[in-house]
Amino acid sequence: MSFFQQEVPLAWYLLLSAALFSLGIVGFLIKRNLITIFLSIELMLNGVNLSFVTFAHQWHAVKGQIFVFFVMMVAAAEAAVGLAIIIAVFRARATLAVDRIDLMKL
Amino acid sequence: MGFNGPESLVLVFFSLTGRLLPAPAIDGETMHLILFFIFAGFCLAGAINLLLQSHPINSALSLIVVMTSLSVLYLLLGAEFLAAAQIIVYAGAIMVLFVFVVMLLNAGREDRTLGSRAASVLGLPAAAVFLGVLATLFLRAQGLGRAAISQGVTTTEDLSRVLFHELLLPFEVTSVLILIAILGAVALARHGDGSGSNRERTVAK
Numbered sequence: 001m002s003f004f005q006q007e008v009p010l011a012w013y014l015l016l017s018a019a020l021f022s023l024g025i026v027g028f029l030i031k032r033n034l035i036t037i038f039l040s041i042e043l044m045l046n047g048v049n050l051s052f053v054t055f056a057h058q059w060h061a062v063k064g065q066i067f068v069f070f071v072m073m074v075a076a077a078e079a080a081v082g083l084a085i086i087i088a089v090f091r092a093r094a095t096l097a098v099d100r101i102d103l104m105k106l
Numbered sequence: 107m108g109f110n111g112p113e114s115l116v117l118v119f120f121s122l123t124g125r126l127l128p129a130p131a132i133d134g135e136t137m138h139l140i141l142f143f144i145f146a147g148f149c150l151a152g153a154i155n156l157l158l159q160s161h162p163i164n165s166a167l168s169l170i171v172v173m174t175s176l177s178v179l180y181l182l183l184g185a186e187f188l189a190a191a192q193i194i195v196y197a198g199a200i201m202v203l204f205v206f207v208v209m210l211l212n213a214g215r216e217d218r219t220l221g222s223r224a225a226s227v228l229g230l231p232a233a234a235v236f237l238g239v240l241a242t243l244f245l246r247a248q249g250l251g252r253a254a255i256s257q258g259v260t261t262t263e264d265l266s267r268v269l270f271h272e273l274l275l276p277f278e279v280t281s282v283l284i285l286i287a288i289l290g291a292v293a294l295a296r297h298g299d300g301s302g303s304n305r306e307r308t309v310a311k
Contacts, residue, residue, distance in 0.1 A: 002159050007135045008142045009253035014180065017132055018261040020172070021238035023153040029229040031271070035162045035208055039169050041198070043153055046176055049192075056260070057183040062268045065260055072195050073280045077287035079200045083207045083265050085295035096213050098296075 013054040020047030032087055034096040038079075045075050115285045138253065141182060148175035166201060173197045185261040 020043060027040030049068045050084025086096070093101055107149035132140075152171035209283045244250075269277055 007254050008138050008182075010250045011141065011244045011247065012146070012259060013183070013253060014250075015241055016149060016179075018151055018237055018244065019150060022233050022240075023157060025148075025233040025236065026230060027157050029225040029233070030157065033134065033162055033205065033213065035211075035213060036156075038166050039156060039162075039165050039204065042169060042196075043156065043172065044202075046196070048213035050176060050179065053180055053185050053188060054184050054253075056185070057253060060258060061262055062159045063273075065188055065265060066269055067274060068185075068188055069191065069265075070280060072191060073284065074194060074199055077284050079203055080291040083203055083293065084291035086207060087211065090211050093226050097273055098213065101143045 005038055010054055010058055014051055017047045017050035017054065020050065023047075034089065034101070037098065038082055038086070042075065042079070045071060059073070063083055065104060135254070138182060141178065141252075145178045146173040148172075149179070162213050163205065166204045169195050169204075170201050173201065183253055185258055187265050189264040214268055 015035030024040045024042075027043060028037055031037050032041060049071055052064050052068045053072070056062070056068075063070060089101060090096060095101070149172050152168045155168040156172070159168065173192060173196045177189040177197075180186075180189040180192060185235045292305070
């Protein structure tokens with residue numbers, strides 16, 4: 001029962017954020033669909049946001065949370081532009097598979 | 107011991123269900139631990155499910171699970187405004203945009219290729235090493251405290267006081283950024299009768 005009597009260490013939150021970030025990297029590498037790759041980037045952003053909030057709680061700093069707010073705003077802008085680019089690519093190439101979008105490859 | 111925030115709600119739930127079975131007395135720290143394990147588990151399960159699903163719509167929906175359970179973790183860390191903004195902005199706005207585009211493009215299952223050889227040979231071990239390095243770093247770090255909602259909740263008032271006094275200029279610059287992003291999205295996704303569509307058609311040929 002002594003295990004349950006302690007508070008949650010902040011290191012566990014940081015471990016969770018590292019795990020989310022690493023899963024985002026793996027998704028970015030192994031997924032072959034343009035939208036799913038974009039979703040993996042969002043997963044990485046969320047992992048970083050969690051570590052920002054954790055450190056803001058550790059140091060009692062409000063600015064860490066405000067940084068998360070700005071990250072959310074930039075992620076919204078990035079999602080809008082990125083999805084517009086995906087629509088344009090789909091209209092031009094009629095596919096979302098990244099293996100077939102290779103116009104700029106050497 | 108005072109309860110405030112999300113812990114009190116769950117305490118009510120547990121006290122209602124606790125009449126059926128003689129539950130041990132649950133204090134705030136235990137409640138925090140239980141909530142952390144439940145929602146961290148949802149987070150990891152959603153993230154792994156995102157990788158395993160082959161259809162983009164399933165991946166998008168599992169990312170919504172990740173985001174909503176992250177907002178509960180934000181509440182546990184005392185960030186109440188961010189917990190609301192996480193649901194409204196991320197799970198509400200951004201993911202609706204994603205799901206809308208997935209349905210608009212009618213994207214089918216992705217064909218399973220193994221990707222480039224460099225990604226599997228170099229990338230996946232690199233990601234594993236990265237996770238290992240971060241994990242040892244965090245577990246060995248001295249001076250990291252423990253999460254307790256009693257250590258102070260950052261209210262929306264505290265946040266807005268800093269945001270609109272010290273950081274007013276970055277906030278306004280962000281609004282300009284959003285405006286430019288809207289204009290760019292409209293210009294990129296416009297059904298072209300402008301000059302951009304001709305180039306697209308030649309590429310399609």
